[in-house]
Amino acid sequence: MACIDDKGNLTATAKKILTAVKDQSLTAEEVASGTGLPLFKVRSSLRDMASMGFVIQEDDTYQLNEKAEKLLNRG
Amino acid sequence: MTENIQNNQEPEVRSLPRIGSKAPAFEAVTTHGTLKLEDYKGSWLVLFSHPADFTPVCTTEFMAFQEIYPQLREMNTELLGLSIDSVHSHIAWVRNIEEKFGVKIEFPIIADLNKDVAQKYGMIMPEESSTEASRAVFIIDDKQVVRAIIYYPLSTGRNMDEILRVIKALQTTDRHNIATPANWKEGDKVIVPPSPTQEGAEERMKDKDLECVDFYFCKKQL
Structure with a gap:
Protein backbone atom coordinates (compact mmCIF):
# COMPACT_ATOMS: atom_id res chain seq x y z
CA MET A 1 0.00 0.00 0.00
CA ALA A 2 1.56 3.22 -1.18
CA CYS A 3 -0.18 5.29 1.49
CA ILE A 4 1.20 3.42 4.53
CA ASP A 5 4.87 3.14 5.43
CA ASP A 6 6.66 0.13 6.93
CA LYS A 7 5.83 1.32 10.46
CA GLY A 8 2.13 1.44 9.70
CA ASN A 9 2.03 5.24 9.56
CA LEU A 10 0.60 7.32 6.77
CA THR A 11 3.05 8.51 4.13
CA ALA A 12 3.51 12.26 3.74
CA THR A 13 1.40 12.19 0.55
CA ALA A 14 -1.43 10.25 2.21
CA LYS A 15 -1.39 12.63 5.18
CA LYS A 16 -1.62 15.64 2.87
CA ILE A 17 -4.57 14.15 1.01
CA LEU A 18 -6.45 13.04 4.13
CA THR A 19 -5.97 16.47 5.70
CA ALA A 20 -7.47 18.05 2.57
CA VAL A 21 -10.61 15.90 2.79
CA LYS A 22 -10.90 16.01 6.59
CA ASP A 23 -13.64 18.58 6.83
CA GLN A 24 -14.99 18.65 3.32
CA SER A 25 -15.90 16.38 0.48
CA LEU A 26 -13.64 17.06 -2.53
CA THR A 27 -13.01 15.69 -6.00
CA ALA A 28 -9.55 14.37 -6.91
CA GLU A 29 -9.04 17.48 -9.07
CA GLU A 30 -9.85 19.76 -6.12
CA VAL A 31 -7.49 17.82 -3.84
CA ALA A 32 -4.72 18.07 -6.45
CA SER A 33 -5.10 21.80 -6.90
CA GLY A 34 -5.37 22.38 -3.13
CA THR A 35 -2.35 20.26 -2.19
CA GLY A 36 -0.16 20.84 -5.25
CA LEU A 37 0.22 17.08 -5.71
CA PRO A 38 0.10 15.64 -9.25
CA LEU A 39 -3.43 14.60 -10.20
CA PHE A 40 -2.39 11.03 -11.12
CA LYS A 41 -0.91 10.58 -7.67
CA VAL A 42 -4.00 11.94 -5.93
CA ARG A 43 -6.26 9.64 -7.94
CA SER A 44 -4.22 6.52 -7.23
CA SER A 45 -3.82 7.39 -3.54
CA LEU A 46 -7.54 8.08 -3.11
CA ARG A 47 -8.32 4.75 -4.79
CA ASP A 48 -5.96 2.98 -2.38
CA MET A 49 -7.35 4.80 0.63
CA ALA A 50 -10.97 4.18 -0.40
CA SER A 51 -10.23 0.45 -0.68
CA MET A 52 -8.82 0.51 2.86
CA GLY A 53 -11.72 2.51 4.23
CA PHE A 54 -9.67 5.62 5.06
CA VAL A 55 -11.88 7.76 2.86
CA ILE A 56 -15.50 7.47 1.78
CA GLN A 57 -16.20 7.92 -1.88
CA GLU A 58 -19.51 9.34 -3.05
CA ASP A 59 -19.80 9.78 -6.82
CA ASP A 60 -16.65 11.74 -7.72
CA THR A 61 -15.95 13.15 -4.27
CA TYR A 62 -14.01 11.85 -1.28
CA GLN A 63 -14.15 12.61 2.42
CA LEU A 64 -12.15 11.36 5.38
CA ASN A 65 -13.81 8.43 7.13
CA GLU A 66 -14.27 9.48 10.75
CA LYS A 67 -13.00 6.09 11.84
CA ALA A 68 -9.69 6.81 10.12
CA GLU A 69 -9.22 10.23 11.73
CA LYS A 70 -6.88 8.90 14.43
CA LEU A 71 -4.47 7.82 11.68
CA LEU A 72 -3.88 11.46 10.91
CA ASN A 73 -2.65 12.10 14.42
CA ARG A 74 -0.21 9.19 14.47
CA GLY A 75 3.47 9.19 13.56
CA MET B 1 -4.02 -26.56 -39.61
CA ARG B 158 16.73 9.57 -26.93
CA ASN B 159 16.66 13.27 -27.70
CA MET B 160 14.75 15.20 -25.04
CA ASP B 161 14.53 18.38 -27.14
CA GLU B 162 12.62 16.44 -29.78
CA ILE B 163 10.19 15.03 -27.21
CA LEU B 164 9.53 18.52 -25.83
CA ARG B 165 9.22 19.89 -29.38
CA VAL B 166 6.65 17.29 -30.45
CA ILE B 167 4.47 17.87 -27.38
CA LYS B 168 4.66 21.64 -27.83
CA ALA B 169 3.79 21.26 -31.53
CA LEU B 170 0.82 18.99 -30.81
CA GLN B 171 -0.53 21.27 -28.10
CA THR B 172 -0.09 24.29 -30.40
CA THR B 173 -1.94 22.44 -33.17
CA ASP B 174 -4.82 21.68 -30.80
CA ARG B 175 -5.01 25.23 -29.55
CA HIS B 176 -4.81 27.05 -32.90
CA ASN B 177 -5.91 24.52 -35.52
CA ILE B 178 -2.64 24.83 -37.43
CA ALA B 179 0.16 22.52 -38.48
CA THR B 180 3.87 22.93 -37.82
CA PRO B 181 6.62 22.84 -40.45
CA ALA B 182 9.89 20.93 -40.41
CA ASN B 183 12.14 21.78 -37.48
CA TRP B 184 9.44 24.03 -36.00
CA LYS B 185 10.14 25.47 -32.60
CA GLU B 186 7.94 27.61 -30.37
CA GLY B 187 7.89 31.17 -31.76
CA ASP B 188 8.43 30.08 -35.38
CA LYS B 189 5.73 30.63 -38.02
CA VAL B 190 3.11 27.92 -38.35
CA ILE B 191 1.35 26.40 -41.36
CA VAL B 192 -2.27 27.29 -42.05
CA PRO B 193 -4.12 24.20 -43.32
CA PRO B 194 -4.96 24.55 -47.05
CA SER B 195 -8.48 25.72 -47.88
CA PRO B 196 -10.66 22.88 -49.18
CA THR B 197 -12.49 25.17 -51.67
CA GLN B 198 -11.34 27.31 -54.61
CA GLU B 199 -13.14 30.34 -53.19
CA GLY B 200 -11.40 29.90 -49.86
CA ALA B 201 -8.05 29.49 -51.62
CA GLU B 202 -8.50 32.74 -53.53
CA GLU B 203 -9.53 34.63 -50.41
CA ARG B 204 -6.59 33.24 -48.54
CA MET B 205 -4.15 34.66 -51.12
CA LYS B 206 -5.55 38.13 -50.33
CA ASP B 207 -5.31 37.70 -46.54
CA LYS B 208 -2.70 40.20 -45.32
CA ASP B 209 -2.16 38.29 -42.07
CA LEU B 210 -0.83 35.30 -43.98
CA GLU B 211 2.42 34.78 -45.85
CA CYS B 212 1.35 32.69 -48.84
CA VAL B 213 3.71 31.30 -51.46
CA ASP B 214 0.71 29.69 -53.11
CA PHE B 215 -2.79 28.73 -52.01
CA TYR B 216 -1.61 25.49 -50.41
CA PHE B 217 1.43 26.95 -48.67
CA CYS B 218 0.56 29.71 -46.21
CA LYS B 219 2.28 30.52 -42.96
CA LYS B 220 1.43 32.87 -40.15
CA GLN B 221 2.87 34.08 -36.88
CA LEU B 222 0.81 33.16 -33.85
Whole structure:
Protein backbone atom coordinates (compact mmCIF):
# COMPACT_ATOMS: atom_id res chain seq x y z
CA MET A 1 0.00 0.00 0.00
CA ALA A 2 1.56 3.22 -1.18
CA CYS A 3 -0.18 5.29 1.49
CA ILE A 4 1.20 3.42 4.53
CA ASP A 5 4.87 3.14 5.43
CA ASP A 6 6.66 0.13 6.93
CA LYS A 7 5.83 1.32 10.46
CA GLY A 8 2.13 1.44 9.70
CA ASN A 9 2.03 5.24 9.56
CA LEU A 10 0.60 7.32 6.77
CA THR A 11 3.05 8.51 4.13
CA ALA A 12 3.51 12.26 3.74
CA THR A 13 1.40 12.19 0.55
CA ALA A 14 -1.43 10.25 2.21
CA LYS A 15 -1.39 12.63 5.18
CA LYS A 16 -1.62 15.64 2.87
CA ILE A 17 -4.57 14.15 1.01
CA LEU A 18 -6.45 13.04 4.13
CA THR A 19 -5.97 16.47 5.70
CA ALA A 20 -7.47 18.05 2.57
CA VAL A 21 -10.61 15.90 2.79
CA LYS A 22 -10.90 16.01 6.59
CA ASP A 23 -13.64 18.58 6.83
CA GLN A 24 -14.99 18.65 3.32
CA SER A 25 -15.90 16.38 0.48
CA LEU A 26 -13.64 17.06 -2.53
CA THR A 27 -13.01 15.69 -6.00
CA ALA A 28 -9.55 14.37 -6.91
CA GLU A 29 -9.04 17.48 -9.07
CA GLU A 30 -9.85 19.76 -6.12
CA VAL A 31 -7.49 17.82 -3.84
CA ALA A 32 -4.72 18.07 -6.45
CA SER A 33 -5.10 21.80 -6.90
CA GLY A 34 -5.37 22.38 -3.13
CA THR A 35 -2.35 20.26 -2.19
CA GLY A 36 -0.16 20.84 -5.25
CA LEU A 37 0.22 17.08 -5.71
CA PRO A 38 0.10 15.64 -9.25
CA LEU A 39 -3.43 14.60 -10.20
CA PHE A 40 -2.39 11.03 -11.12
CA LYS A 41 -0.91 10.58 -7.67
CA VAL A 42 -4.00 11.94 -5.93
CA ARG A 43 -6.26 9.64 -7.94
CA SER A 44 -4.22 6.52 -7.23
CA SER A 45 -3.82 7.39 -3.54
CA LEU A 46 -7.54 8.08 -3.11
CA ARG A 47 -8.32 4.75 -4.79
CA ASP A 48 -5.96 2.98 -2.38
CA MET A 49 -7.35 4.80 0.63
CA ALA A 50 -10.97 4.18 -0.40
CA SER A 51 -10.23 0.45 -0.68
CA MET A 52 -8.82 0.51 2.86
CA GLY A 53 -11.72 2.51 4.23
CA PHE A 54 -9.67 5.62 5.06
CA VAL A 55 -11.88 7.76 2.86
CA ILE A 56 -15.50 7.47 1.78
CA GLN A 57 -16.20 7.92 -1.88
CA GLU A 58 -19.51 9.34 -3.05
CA ASP A 59 -19.80 9.78 -6.82
CA ASP A 60 -16.65 11.74 -7.72
CA THR A 61 -15.95 13.15 -4.27
CA TYR A 62 -14.01 11.85 -1.28
CA GLN A 63 -14.15 12.61 2.42
CA LEU A 64 -12.15 11.36 5.38
CA ASN A 65 -13.81 8.43 7.13
CA GLU A 66 -14.27 9.48 10.75
CA LYS A 67 -13.00 6.09 11.84
CA ALA A 68 -9.69 6.81 10.12
CA GLU A 69 -9.22 10.23 11.73
CA LYS A 70 -6.88 8.90 14.43
CA LEU A 71 -4.47 7.82 11.68
CA LEU A 72 -3.88 11.46 10.91
CA ASN A 73 -2.65 12.10 14.42
CA ARG A 74 -0.21 9.19 14.47
CA GLY A 75 3.47 9.19 13.56
CA MET B 1 -4.02 -26.56 -39.61
CA THR B 2 -5.32 -25.13 -36.36
CA GLU B 3 -3.54 -27.94 -34.55
CA ASN B 4 -0.25 -27.03 -36.22
CA ILE B 5 -0.56 -23.44 -35.13
CA GLN B 6 -1.33 -24.56 -31.58
CA ASN B 7 1.60 -27.01 -31.53
CA ASN B 8 4.07 -24.50 -32.91
CA GLN B 9 3.00 -22.06 -30.20
CA GLU B 10 3.81 -18.99 -32.28
CA PRO B 11 4.11 -15.97 -30.01
CA GLU B 12 1.07 -13.77 -30.06
CA VAL B 13 1.63 -10.90 -32.47
CA ARG B 14 0.18 -7.67 -31.22
CA SER B 15 0.18 -4.55 -33.29
CA LEU B 16 1.22 -1.15 -32.05
CA PRO B 17 -1.47 1.22 -30.91
CA ARG B 18 -2.02 3.64 -33.77
CA ILE B 19 -1.73 7.40 -33.76
CA GLY B 20 -5.26 8.67 -33.20
CA SER B 21 -6.42 5.53 -31.37
CA LYS B 22 -7.32 5.34 -27.69
CA ALA B 23 -4.27 4.42 -25.65
CA PRO B 24 -4.57 0.85 -24.32
CA ALA B 25 -5.77 0.85 -20.70
CA PHE B 26 -3.52 -0.67 -18.05
CA GLU B 27 -3.13 -1.10 -14.33
CA ALA B 28 0.47 -1.50 -13.27
CA VAL B 29 2.71 -1.71 -10.24
CA THR B 30 5.05 1.29 -10.19
CA THR B 31 7.58 2.93 -7.92
CA HIS B 32 4.71 5.23 -6.86
CA GLY B 33 2.20 2.46 -6.11
CA THR B 34 -0.41 0.96 -8.42
CA LEU B 35 -1.28 3.29 -11.29
CA LYS B 36 -3.90 3.07 -14.02
CA LEU B 37 -3.76 4.86 -17.33
CA GLU B 38 -7.03 6.57 -16.39
CA ASP B 39 -5.25 8.24 -13.45
CA TYR B 40 -3.68 10.51 -16.09
CA LYS B 41 -6.96 11.71 -17.64
CA GLY B 42 -6.80 15.47 -18.08
CA SER B 43 -2.99 15.48 -18.35
CA TRP B 44 -0.76 14.66 -21.27
CA LEU B 45 1.48 11.67 -20.68
CA VAL B 46 4.85 10.57 -22.01
CA LEU B 47 4.89 6.80 -21.52
CA PHE B 48 8.37 5.54 -22.32
CA SER B 49 10.13 2.22 -22.03
CA HIS B 50 13.80 1.47 -21.44
CA PRO B 51 15.68 -1.82 -21.85
CA ALA B 52 16.95 -2.37 -18.31
CA ASP B 53 17.80 -0.76 -14.99
CA PHE B 54 21.47 -0.24 -14.10
CA THR B 55 22.58 0.22 -17.70
CA PRO B 56 24.54 3.26 -18.89
CA VAL B 57 22.44 4.61 -21.79
CA CYS B 58 19.24 4.24 -19.75
CA THR B 59 20.87 6.03 -16.83
CA THR B 60 21.74 9.01 -19.05
CA GLU B 61 18.19 9.00 -20.39
CA PHE B 62 16.61 8.92 -16.95
CA MET B 63 18.68 11.88 -15.84
CA ALA B 64 17.74 13.69 -19.05
CA PHE B 65 14.03 12.90 -18.59
CA GLN B 66 14.25 14.18 -15.02
CA GLU B 67 15.88 17.37 -16.30
CA ILE B 68 12.93 18.12 -18.59
CA TYR B 69 10.28 16.97 -16.08
CA PRO B 70 9.65 20.49 -14.69
CA GLN B 71 9.20 21.81 -18.25
CA LEU B 72 6.85 18.95 -19.06
CA ARG B 73 4.77 19.62 -15.96
CA GLU B 74 4.43 23.26 -17.02
CA MET B 75 2.99 21.81 -20.24
CA ASN B 76 0.46 19.73 -18.23
CA THR B 77 2.45 16.63 -19.13
CA GLU B 78 3.48 13.74 -16.90
CA LEU B 79 6.24 11.17 -17.33
CA LEU B 80 5.88 7.43 -16.78
CA GLY B 81 8.79 5.05 -17.36
CA LEU B 82 8.64 1.30 -17.91
CA SER B 83 10.97 -1.66 -18.08
CA ILE B 84 10.77 -5.39 -17.57
CA ASP B 85 12.36 -5.19 -14.14
CA SER B 86 11.02 -5.50 -10.60
CA VAL B 87 9.90 -2.55 -8.54
CA HIS B 88 12.77 -3.25 -6.12
CA SER B 89 15.25 -3.06 -8.99
CA HIS B 90 13.72 0.27 -10.05
CA ILE B 91 13.92 1.61 -6.50
CA ALA B 92 17.55 0.47 -6.11
CA TRP B 93 18.44 2.04 -9.46
CA VAL B 94 16.82 5.43 -8.79
CA ARG B 95 18.50 5.48 -5.38
CA ASN B 96 21.81 4.69 -7.09
CA ILE B 97 21.29 7.50 -9.62
CA GLU B 98 20.68 9.93 -6.77
CA GLU B 99 23.72 8.69 -4.86
CA LYS B 100 26.16 8.55 -7.78
CA PHE B 101 24.93 11.41 -9.96
CA GLY B 102 22.99 13.62 -7.55
CA VAL B 103 19.79 13.41 -9.63
CA LYS B 104 16.53 12.54 -7.86
CA ILE B 105 14.12 10.75 -10.20
CA GLU B 106 10.67 12.07 -9.35
CA PHE B 107 8.45 10.34 -11.91
CA PRO B 108 7.05 6.80 -11.51
CA ILE B 109 8.41 3.72 -13.27
CA ILE B 110 6.28 0.69 -14.16
CA ALA B 111 7.66 -2.69 -13.06
CA ASP B 112 6.37 -4.68 -16.01
CA LEU B 113 7.71 -8.11 -15.08
CA ASN B 114 4.87 -9.94 -16.84
CA LYS B 115 5.32 -7.68 -19.94
CA ASP B 116 1.62 -6.86 -19.86
CA VAL B 117 1.97 -3.15 -20.63
CA ALA B 118 4.99 -3.63 -22.92
CA GLN B 119 3.02 -6.06 -25.08
CA LYS B 120 -0.07 -3.86 -25.17
CA TYR B 121 2.06 -1.03 -26.51
CA GLY B 122 4.31 -3.12 -28.76
CA MET B 123 7.41 -2.05 -26.86
CA ILE B 124 9.28 -5.33 -27.36
CA MET B 125 11.15 -5.84 -30.61
CA PRO B 126 11.86 -9.61 -30.55
CA GLU B 127 14.50 -9.37 -33.29
CA GLU B 128 16.44 -6.97 -31.10
CA SER B 129 15.69 -8.48 -27.69
CA SER B 130 12.85 -10.65 -26.42
CA THR B 131 13.58 -9.93 -22.78
CA GLU B 132 14.03 -6.16 -22.87
CA ALA B 133 11.79 -3.33 -23.99
CA SER B 134 13.10 -1.09 -26.74
CA ARG B 135 13.30 2.67 -26.33
CA ALA B 136 9.69 3.50 -27.14
CA VAL B 137 8.00 6.84 -26.50
CA PHE B 138 4.21 7.18 -26.58
CA ILE B 139 2.83 10.69 -26.34
CA ILE B 140 -0.75 10.42 -25.06
CA ASP B 141 -2.98 13.46 -24.84
CA ASP B 142 -5.30 14.61 -22.08
CA LYS B 143 -8.16 12.60 -23.60
CA GLN B 144 -5.97 9.46 -23.59
CA VAL B 145 -5.53 9.36 -27.34
CA VAL B 146 -2.14 8.32 -28.77
CA ARG B 147 -0.79 11.41 -30.54
CA ALA B 148 2.79 10.45 -31.40
CA ILE B 149 5.02 7.38 -31.27
CA ILE B 150 8.81 7.46 -31.42
CA TYR B 151 11.08 4.40 -31.40
CA TYR B 152 14.82 4.18 -30.85
CA PRO B 153 17.01 1.07 -30.85
CA LEU B 154 18.74 -0.23 -27.72
CA SER B 155 22.03 1.44 -28.60
CA THR B 156 20.77 4.99 -29.14
CA GLY B 157 19.72 7.32 -26.35
CA ARG B 158 16.73 9.57 -26.93
CA ASN B 159 16.66 13.27 -27.70
CA MET B 160 14.75 15.20 -25.04
CA ASP B 161 14.53 18.38 -27.14
CA GLU B 162 12.62 16.44 -29.78
CA ILE B 163 10.19 15.03 -27.21
CA LEU B 164 9.53 18.52 -25.83
CA ARG B 165 9.22 19.89 -29.38
CA VAL B 166 6.65 17.29 -30.45
CA ILE B 167 4.47 17.87 -27.38
CA LYS B 168 4.66 21.64 -27.83
CA ALA B 169 3.79 21.26 -31.53
CA LEU B 170 0.82 18.99 -30.81
CA GLN B 171 -0.53 21.27 -28.10
CA THR B 172 -0.09 24.29 -30.40
CA THR B 173 -1.94 22.44 -33.17
CA ASP B 174 -4.82 21.68 -30.80
CA ARG B 175 -5.01 25.23 -29.55
CA HIS B 176 -4.81 27.05 -32.90
CA ASN B 177 -5.91 24.52 -35.52
CA ILE B 178 -2.64 24.83 -37.43
CA ALA B 179 0.16 22.52 -38.48
CA THR B 180 3.87 22.93 -37.82
CA PRO B 181 6.62 22.84 -40.45
CA ALA B 182 9.89 20.93 -40.41
CA ASN B 183 12.14 21.78 -37.48
CA TRP B 184 9.44 24.03 -36.00
CA LYS B 185 10.14 25.47 -32.60
CA GLU B 186 7.94 27.61 -30.37
CA GLY B 187 7.89 31.17 -31.76
CA ASP B 188 8.43 30.08 -35.38
CA LYS B 189 5.73 30.63 -38.02
CA VAL B 190 3.11 27.92 -38.35
CA ILE B 191 1.35 26.40 -41.36
CA VAL B 192 -2.27 27.29 -42.05
CA PRO B 193 -4.12 24.20 -43.32
CA PRO B 194 -4.96 24.55 -47.05
CA SER B 195 -8.48 25.72 -47.88
CA PRO B 196 -10.66 22.88 -49.18
CA THR B 197 -12.49 25.17 -51.67
CA GLN B 198 -11.34 27.31 -54.61
CA GLU B 199 -13.14 30.34 -53.19
CA GLY B 200 -11.40 29.90 -49.86
CA ALA B 201 -8.05 29.49 -51.62
CA GLU B 202 -8.50 32.74 -53.53
CA GLU B 203 -9.53 34.63 -50.41
CA ARG B 204 -6.59 33.24 -48.54
CA MET B 205 -4.15 34.66 -51.12
CA LYS B 206 -5.55 38.13 -50.33
CA ASP B 207 -5.31 37.70 -46.54
CA LYS B 208 -2.70 40.20 -45.32
CA ASP B 209 -2.16 38.29 -42.07
CA LEU B 210 -0.83 35.30 -43.98
CA GLU B 211 2.42 34.78 -45.85
CA CYS B 212 1.35 32.69 -48.84
CA VAL B 213 3.71 31.30 -51.46
CA ASP B 214 0.71 29.69 -53.11
CA PHE B 215 -2.79 28.73 -52.01
CA TYR B 216 -1.61 25.49 -50.41
CA PHE B 217 1.43 26.95 -48.67
CA CYS B 218 0.56 29.71 -46.21
CA LYS B 219 2.28 30.52 -42.96
CA LYS B 220 1.43 32.87 -40.15
CA GLN B 221 2.87 34.08 -36.88
CA LEU B 222 0.81 33.16 -33.85
